[in-house]
Amino acid sequence: MKGFEKFIYNILDSKYKKKLIISLTAIAFFLSLMMFPTKMVLAKMLPGKSANTFSIYVDTPAGSSIEQTKQVSSCVLNYLKKENEVMNIELFLGQGIPLDYAGLVKGASMKRTENVSEISVNLTDKHHRTEASYLMVQRLRPLIQESCLPLVRGTNIKFIEQPSGPPTLASIVVEVHGENLSQIRSLAVDVANTLSNTEGLVDIDIMADENFEKYELIPDKEKVARSGLSVKQVNNILYLAFEGMVIAHKNSQNSPDQINMFLVLDNASKQLPESNIEALKSKLSSLNLMNMRGMMVPLSEVVDIREAKSNYMIMHKDLSRMTNVIAETDMVSQVYPLLEAREVLLEKFENDYIITKAGFSTYMFDFTLEDRKTHAKYLIRWDGEMKVTLDTFRDLGGAFISALILIFLLLVIYYKSFAISGIVLLGSFLSLIGVIVGHWVANWFTTETFFLTSTSLIGFIALIGISSRNSLLLIDFAKSLMECEGIQKRHSIAIAAATRAKPIMLTAVAIILGSALLAGDPVFGGLGVALISGTVAAVFVSLLFVPVLMDNSKAMDFDKKYCDNEALKNISITK
């Protein structure tokens, strides 16, 4: 310990060495911050975690039949069947899988149409499996999409992994707001195209229904009335014939439910040879209605058939019309593809629209478009995981600043000096160097990208407390050496640093060992790495940088005075 004491004293005694320490620290801090813009350390809210299950959503275009949906689903199943690690596959046609956290926000419980199906895949236990579930999804996605998507035009197949944290609608959600329905639709298509050309984005989908061919039967009011029929009767019979209806039921002693009596035309009678007006007309001509006089009237006699397009669904969010475009990220953080896609979009829209970018908020990536000709306004809003991330980072940042202020106040009360409290805070803030560099180092050792996540931020916040304690004990010690024993300032600081080195190291080792097992966890790895590397940095900062600041600060000049405080006196001999 004597050696270390001399080492510190030598540094404090030379102006040049002190400057060197300060500038080295400043350079290290600056360099570590530079790791963000140079993308050496990537940020993400939460990383993926390997799970024992994943699910696949199949959406054929609106108006598709259950048979078409089944055809696509079977194609997907064929690929899954080949996987050795798959233990069981469940296919739910026309409905969602039993609700899970992911499905909750993705609207799985609302699915009850013929053009949807969901597949749930259970894998072998993750502890005995070499391939992580997200890697398996990454491998299967292009294979399945390539061969199954063309089966029914306009089909969308999405791969849903269990979220490791709170679930969101999608990694990237772009909302196109505006009044003109067809224009927001075409803008949405532009956005979707841009997203699909962006590297790292997959499963792009416009959350709007496609329009499909349909036929409108227009009742000829005069003919209906003159045949002694009513429009209501026409509607009912049509529905009864093709969709069928439960017309009566029977209560049963033995069956757990009522037995329904269901009336419908048989399949042969329902089937049309092809989809056109003539086929429909000839089918309707053989469907007879009985009028009030007991005479039979063919249905085709009282209606005109016309081709039409189905109506689009209109979506609102917070009272304004909009269309969603969603995309998932393929093992990358959503931040970087988002920025890239946004640049491309800004360039693309520049010719036709006047672009105004949003100000600094958690909607900071938004921009509004004003049509150069019609002056109609549209808003492109980035929501989804990005928004949640920004909100979380903003809140955690706020928590961090509040923590700094609270500690500062506590120290001011304790030391009655702003300068000393400032030194402690600055010292603890510098553990950020360790946190950032730690993530960069961790990235070397992992096969996938090791992201700086929100748990890393929580680790960093906890670190301020830990490292401020180091500085605190150091200052306390040096102060009492000067006050009670009248040792010269520089000497006291050196003695303090040398004697406190052991307990600082000891508690640091305890924290590092305590966090070592955290580092291996996918979600809390960031926290573990932040604590480990941050603690290492904190040890260096409190043993080298803080003493230099203490020596430079006038607030640390304590005069020798009568010391009757037992506690302070005794700290001075702690070894």
Next chain:
Amino acid sequence: MENKKEYQVINIAGTLAKGFLKSPLTAVLGAFLLIMGYLALNTMPREEDPQIAISGGAVIVPLPGATPKEIENIIVKPLERKLREVRGIEHVYGMAMDNVGIVNVMYYIGEDREDSNLKLYDKVMQNMDSMPKGVMQPLIKPFDIDIDIPILTVAFYPKADKQVDDISLFEMVREVQQHINAVEYVAKTTLKGARKAQYNIEVDMGKLSAYHLSLGQIMQAVQSVAVDVPDVKGKTNSGKLVIFGVKNAIESVEDVGSVIVAQYMNSPIYLRDVASVTHGIDIQNFQTAKIMFKSDVNDTLSKEANQITMTVAKLAGTNAVFVAEDVVKVLESYQKDFDDLGIGYLITRNYGERANEAVNELMSHLLITIIIIALMLVFALGWRESLIVTFSVPAILAFTLFTAWMTGQTMNRITLFALLLSLGLLVDAAIIVIENIHRHLHAHGVEDKKMEDLLIEATDEIGAPTNIATLAIILTMVPMAFVGGMMGSFMKPIPYNVPVALVASLFVAYIFTPYLSLKLLKKPEHKPNNEEDENHKIENNEMKEGKK
């Protein structure tokens, strides 16, 4: 040095140490803490992820025959405006489709669920008078995570060798469902892919026109026969009740087929003449479920088979592990019936087991970490001291778990991560106290003092800086409790539990560390030629000079 003088306690640390050092209740308190912790560990509800209060709901308003634009104007827009008046709603999503308008609302994360559901219902009901004409009764469906997200799903399928039909499969599963709903804390159970029994009347259009019939006639004919009426009462002369009633004329599928639809040329036309009448499944239901499975990794998957999935959800705040275990027991009790019928079942989701695994894995991580730290302390301080610090860890964790249990938290991944995170911090207080005791025991003039006084003094001295340092760490955690949104709720166990653990670590360090030191540590034989001791002499001299 002032000899034999009673040490003057200046800090709460000393007060605690003094109060508990000789008290026989200290050991009892220690045992009590550990037992409470053990109880909490075993009975606290276990979950994989913490509860996030997500509230919201959907208002579904059908208006048959309206186009999306009409729906938008007369249903969605007015409804959105009204719902906007409700406090606590973050987003309102409207959807206008053919025939129906849907408005979804999402409350801010953390809003009270019951309140939110009530507010939504209230707002819609208050405005029923301004609903447009022709609108059907609006449906208000609140999201309910606890009830909606099943913790267990079971797939029932017919075994390959025995052919059990869809109807018997459904009837069996329905019976099992009844018993599973009876299990304590089970909330909602649903069946997916179930096919119900139904009499299907499939009419041949050709025959219909041949007999000169319309679909409407067939409907009326069936409806006129299949009626259920309650019994009627008559009275005898003596005033006794005579009860009689008309039985439903349809007993079996044959009865349906023999319904006379019309008379043609004086001979009756039966329903079976123009339609195929079968006792089958609900053919109009396109929602089916299939399963493929294998029991061993190296097998190949079985052929695609129809299945019925039963989903089981639990009540809020109950232990997923216990509920899942109880449900599995009920399933096992049906094994014989399943075998007889040729039904197999497969548990396709078990959050109870997953929660248990996650919790147990983290508990073992905690244990490993404690052992590693204990080993480190053996080298740094000595094995007796290490033992004392190691005891303090379970005591602190026990207190923290017990507090969490009492405040209605569940044991989940995040709670345990909070404990892991605090582990590195909470041994510090004990280390600091034990280190100071260690130093005092080896200091000059130790033989003049009583062991008790020494321990109290050693604890008391470091009280002030330790309190401040611990307070600093607690202060960093407190603002995290105010982080909003999903992530804030998700991380809540950290700001809730780490401060509790840290406060507990202070108390445990001040109460139990001196107490155990008294039992385990002894004053060493004084060695006057110790180099360290010489240092103390010099420093003590300096101190005396300072006092003059």
